[in-house]
Amino acid sequence: MRICLGFFSRAPNVDLLTGNDNLLTIDTPSNWTFFFMRPQQLFLCMQDGTHLVTKIRNRLLSETTTLNINNDHVDINHLLHLIQNQPKLDHNLVRSDIFPHDKQNYSSCLKITSDDVLILLKQMNNKATYIYLYLLKLIILTYVKSDTEILSRLFFGWGVTFAYRIWWNSIRINKNLSQTEKDNSFITRAAWLSSEINIHTLTFIIILVSKGRLPSYALNCHLFSSQPCESTFRSARSLSGSLSSITTFSVSQFINKIGKISILNQIKSIQESSNNEYSLKFPRHHKNRRDESHASTNIQNVPTITIQHIEKIIIKAYNKAVIIMNNLLITEILKESNLNDIHKLSSFVFHKLDKRSTVDYSIINNFDAYDSLDDDDDDNTVNEPSNIDLLEYIEESPDEHENEEYNLTTSKQTFFGMKIYEKINSTKINIYFKIIINNKYYYMHKQTPARLLTVNKNHLSSDRRFRVKQTSKQH
Template sequence: ADAKYVRAMRLMSGFFASLPNFPVHQHPQAFTVKLKSRWPWFFLREQQLLLFFQDATHLAMKWRNRLLSSIAELRLGDQSISVNHLYSIIDNGKFTKIDHGLTKSDINPKDRQNFSSCVKLTSDDLFKILKDNVDTQGTLIYLQMLKMIIMAYIDKKTTIAARLQSAWCVVFFCRIWLTWIKLKTLNTTQFSEKNKSKYFITRPAYLSVEINAHNLLYLILLVQQKRLPPQSLHIHTFSSQACESIFRNTRALSGVYSTIVNFTVHDFLRRAQRLSLLNDIKFKHLNDRSVNNLVFPVHYKHRHDHQSLATQSQREVDLIDVEQIITEPYHEAIDMLSGLEILNLLNDKNVLGLKPLSEYVFK
């Protein structure tokens, strides 16, 4: 995410930034949620005029690309996070491509925006190989966080409760990691406060993680309090990829003998209505197996995907216990980092805990 856009989002949402002469959140049409109690780990205002999501596909690839950076020296306690661990697996004669599913072009693609190669780094087979090596635990945890980002914002089948849990697990992981870097003094002559950033993900990427998780929770609260319908929780559509897909599909509605590649806004709206009708027929076909169904053609690349999208009813959203769901990913992040010489330092400095950790990160 561009730093200027991140700054604009923080200013509009009041996320540790403010516009003192422009109280945008006091607009009469602004959203408002009522919190049962003061959450020390939640930093959005109760009034929001706009909600923001950083493009999740770009966020996932920024997370992956940080691993490939020649400048970064990512460290997680006594473990290094390195792309060389993945190269070692590919070059190891004990493993074949069947075991890990990787090629060198997947690890370091020419196109840094290639999302399919990014997904390959989150396979369970690769995680199993990394888990069996005591020297690659840092890389394993880093890639597990990448998988959680994909589950939280990109995967179509993830339930909203699982999205919330995955999103906040990444948040707490980053907060613990950043706090450790701030407190730790590494033994190097070139180490200083200025170059500590090379041991962590980029600041725009970290702020994107925080902004997305906060807005996801805010959106769930709006649905719980009946201010938005449950259909607004189709999180996987909150990206530029969905918009680009709609535009491609509307262009594909041209006749086979048509050479027109451009169209007006009016033409786009007319085609979008036809596209909406086709998608409605397709959705009913996938979710209703009655014998009288209209057989809708499906591209061969999508025939393996027989599961319907995860949909949420109002009752399911109402049953979500936010405080319990947030507590679980915090403890999950703690468990993942146990044994990496991180938690001991945080405990010695009295910043281990939901409240002290969050206060220290943003003080």
């Protein structure tokens, strides 16, 4: 995601922008030092809001981290103390909400960020834990809740972003902490960059919609979730027979299945809206019974939003973040380093992230070098100009770990069906590695070791026929 968006990551050998006439482009003012995303994108993407929330919550559960904001610890035990010493009617929490068995349990995130819990934490003077969970609540309002207005999403999202930047800066300029201690005092880098990408993408979309380059329904970021996609794929797979072991489809097959699902959904929609006494009734999941009628009303006013209006909201969000973090006197630390300004703060963050940007030197070939469905005949068929003798290859590129090679001993002379060859096609050198068998060099396909090391299970975990057989045995 970061490589595609060019967000502190680049791929020198892959150019997605040059020669493409369908790029999404925005014009941002030169004084927007807080905006890190490039103004041209081939497509836009966001981290699933639900997963982002659980990522940040799970950081709180980690036993190896010591989250702290200006030496004030963010501790899960504050919530445990709340359960033990406060009436349940006041907080409505149970122990499983604090220590969920399922790390992707989103409902527990809602409960620990409820207004009642936040009020009690504030009364108990657990400031750092209160701020951590309050920012988590703002993320929920920004990316998950369906009834949040779009300008409120923009305000909440940038407020969280600036609060995290202030927190991160205060840790980085602390000379009394080692690098490991600095990393353990903050949320994970993946979660932080995901929150940055989300708010930049949301701002990008708002600008495009205001310019009329995207439809207004593109602002429904609460629908940018993997769960509807997963549900669609599960429905498509369920159209196969119960004894079918096929779990993947071609694009054409998938489109045909989606067409059938679309017809069923159309029938379902017509029947549910019908007042006929004999209309068909379809089962509904309990999560879909919730009232989602509170749609955002901000879409009607989006075309009137200007860049100046967006900038005012972002600056207002920065001031709100300063007020939040100033509860722990963290802004005093930034003043000492002359980082108490939105532009200086953002420039410092940009400089540090740019120094640690990721570089991917992958290349796009004309063949699928990593296709796991290569035929044995294709692998074993070599043309004379493209042949690579293993010994010649070793002379040209000596192995740095030659002393660590192991000699495999076997009575076999041929390895039919195992993808082990003396010579291979030079275009497929990346999907093989060299081994020594009976004091002789061979090429082994990268899939082969996984099968050789498999002792007990000779089938895929998704083999539906095996599951059906097991179920029938139980009955």
